[in-house]
Amino acid sequence: MKLHEIHNTDYSSHHYSPEHLYSELNMRYKAGVIPWLKDSTGNIVMLFVRSSDPAYGGPDFGIIKGGADEGEEPKQTAIREMEEEVGIKESSIKKLTLISDDVIKGLLAPYKFYVYGAEASSDKFKIDSHEIAEARWMSYGEYLKVGRKSQLSIVRKAFSML
DSSP: OOHHHHHTSOOTTTTOOHHHHHHHHTOSEEEEEEEEEEOTTSOEEEEEEEESSTTTTTTSBBOEEEEOOTTOOHHHHHHHHHHHHHOOOGGGEEEEEEEEEEEEEOSSSEEEEEEEEEEESOSOOOOOTTTEEEEEEEOHHHHHHHBOGGGHHHHHHHHHHO
């Protein structure tokens, strides 16, 4: 998005704070992670979250994600966000695989979005209620009903890789 487009865009319906807009303009990339495992019937399920702040994703479930801290590599960002948002530690992950590193059209500027699949050794998690309202293990079909449409292509790719 070009600077003149930013000034000519109505953001009133987005409910973004000036701090959020500023941080997005200065962000090198975001990274996310989709923890997954096989449920008791052998089907693949993935863990998705719903933000406690509607400005960050609205009412739909989506990928655990966040911006990079200074000096972090994408993989480190993804792992840190997973630990912060749902309490899954790196030591609980059997395997971490890069699913996507697409450029995403952000609110103000495009950014690189790295998404990893993390094979979890357990279905246990503990949400950070300051950031996350709810987290749920779900099948692809369940995600289609309650998931963020803007992340559907990444989620579809994740399910197809497994």
